[in-house]
Structure formats: structure tokens, C-alpha cells
Amino acid sequence: MSLKAQLQDEQKAAMRAKDKQRLGTLRMLMAAVKQREVDERIELDDEQVLAIIVKQVKQRKDAAEQFIAAERQDLADVELAEITVLEEFLPKPLSEEEISELISAAISQSGAAGMQDMGKVMGVLKPQVQGRADMGAISAAVRKQLA
Structure with a gap:
């Protein structure tokens, strides 16, 4: 089942359960998908x-x-509740150890020698870590390993 279909099913389930907060968050997400x-x-x-x-x-x-x-x-509580709903659809986050292993593999795969090759390393890493780790933290860790 595709992620989009899963979102639609969850939206229907939220309607049936009369869960207004969850339904609102899912509708907002589906609106962003449809808009794109x-x-x-x-x-x-x-x-x-x-x-x-x-x-x-x-x-x-x-x-x-x-x-x-x-x-x-x-207002912050409303935003945090929406984050909780959205994170249900993200893949399992990577551990620090897994991130370090992926960075090392990406550096060797891209043949990076220094900071000038950071773009190559990030290009290899991005599809692997998308939604599973903060890209800012990944970028900092790559800089640290390339330095």
C-alpha cells in the first residue's frame, strides 16, 4: 500500500472515530500533497x-x-500534537551508530577526499536517510568526518 493511500485510509478512520484533531492534521497533510x-x-x-x-x-x-x-x-501544544500524528507516517529513526556507518559508506562510495567533496557525499546519503534523520545533524557529522 502506498503512503498516500495509507494517509487516505487513516483520514477515513479519523472521520469514523470523530477524532477532530487527528482528522485536521491529516487533512492538512493531504492538502499539501494535493497542492503539490x-x-x-x-x-x-x-x-x-x-x-x-x-x-x-x-x-x-x-x-x-x-x-x-x-x-x-x-498554541505550542497544538503544534506538538500535530507533530505526533505526522511522525506516525515517518520511517523508524536511525541511531547514531547507523548514521555513522552510513556516512562512512557514503564517503568511501563517493571517493570523497575532503570538504570539497561534501556535496557528493550528501548526494549519496540523502535518499538513504530522508525522513529518518535530521539533515542538519547529518551535514554536521559529514563535515566532522571529512575534516
Whole structure:
């Protein structure tokens, strides 16, 4: 079952269960998927839908941080609840050890010799870690290993 079909099924289940918060989050996500499909006139595959979910989670985290900084815990709680729903559809996160192994393999696979080859390494890593790790943390770890 594709990720998009799974999202649609979960949306229907949330409607039946009358879970307004979950339904709202899933509708927001499906709207983002549909918007991209309409804009680009394509049918999104699982990888592209996953990228949208990752983007939505990042937006929610940023919003929650801003609400907490503004001392609006009520609004931050809404964002954090949405993150919980969205993260259900992300693959299992990678451990630090797994990330380190993937980086080492990507460096040897791309033949990277120094910082000038960071783009090559990130190009190899991105499809493997998409949605399973923070790309900022991955980038920092690659810099550390290449230095």
C-alpha cells in the first residue's frame, strides 16, 4: 500500500472515530500533497510524499519553538500534537551508530577526499536517510568526518 493511500485510509478512520484533531492534521497533510500534485501536474510517489511529511514536521517544530518563546504554551501544544500524528507516517529513526556507518559508506562510495567533496557525499546519503534523520545533524557529522 502506498503512503498516500495509507494517509487516505487513516483520514477515513479519523472521520469514523470523530477524532477532530487527528482528522485536521491529516487533512492538512493531504492538502499539501494535493497542492503539490496540482502545481506540478504529477502523481507523487512515496518518496515525494515522505518529503512533504518531513517538511510539515519541520514547520510544526519551528512554530512550536516560536510559540514557546512567546509564552503561548496552548498554541505550542497544538503544534506538538500535530507533530505526533505526522511522525506516525515517518520511517523508524536511525541511531547514531547507523548514521555513522552510513556516512562512512557514503564517503568511501563517493571517493570523497575532503570538504570539497561534501556535496557528493550528501548526494549519496540523502535518499538513504530522508525522513529518518535530521539533515542538519547529518551535514554536521559529514563535515566532522571529512575534516
